[in-house]
Amino acid sequence: MTKFKKGDEVQVTSGKDKGKKGKIEKVFRLENKVVVTGINMYKRHRKVSRSQAAGIYEITRPVDIAKIQLVCPKCNKLTKVGIKLEGKTKQRICKKCKGVI
Numbered sequence: 001m002t003k004f005k006k007g008d009e010v011q012v013t014s015g016k017d018k019g020k021k022g023k024i025e026k027v028f029r030l031e032n033k034v035v036v037t038g039i040n041m042y043k044r045h046r047k048v049s050r051s052q053a054a055g056i057y058e059i060t061r062p063v064d065i066a067k068i069q070l071v072c073p074k075c076n077k078l079t080k081v082g083i084k085l086e087g088k089t090k091q092r093i094c095k096k097c098k099g100v101i
């Protein structure tokens with residue numbers, strides 16, 4: 001079970017986007033990285049090709065999960081995710097308010 005999943009709101013805790021918040025768009029489980037909307041954006045210059053016009057466009061690069069923290073939807077605080085075993089199903093819980101996320 002991964003600690004982060006698509007749709008989670010997270011805040012960046014280090015790097016150039018420190019303090020910014022966004023929603024997880026995609027999780028790369030093996031690489032321990034996630035793509036977060038509006039975070040880790042880079043500008044690329046594009047040359048003219050047959051199918052595209054020239055210009056500057058932005059790409060979003062994956063962020064290491066070590067650099068983000070979850071914003072708990074229950075208590076709205078930055079928190080670490082805990083895993084609780086409830087019978088046979090695993091649940092994610094907020095370590096601050098103990099709420100199920």
Ligand SMILES: [Zn+2]
Nearest residue numbers: 072075094097
């Ligand atoms: Zn909480």
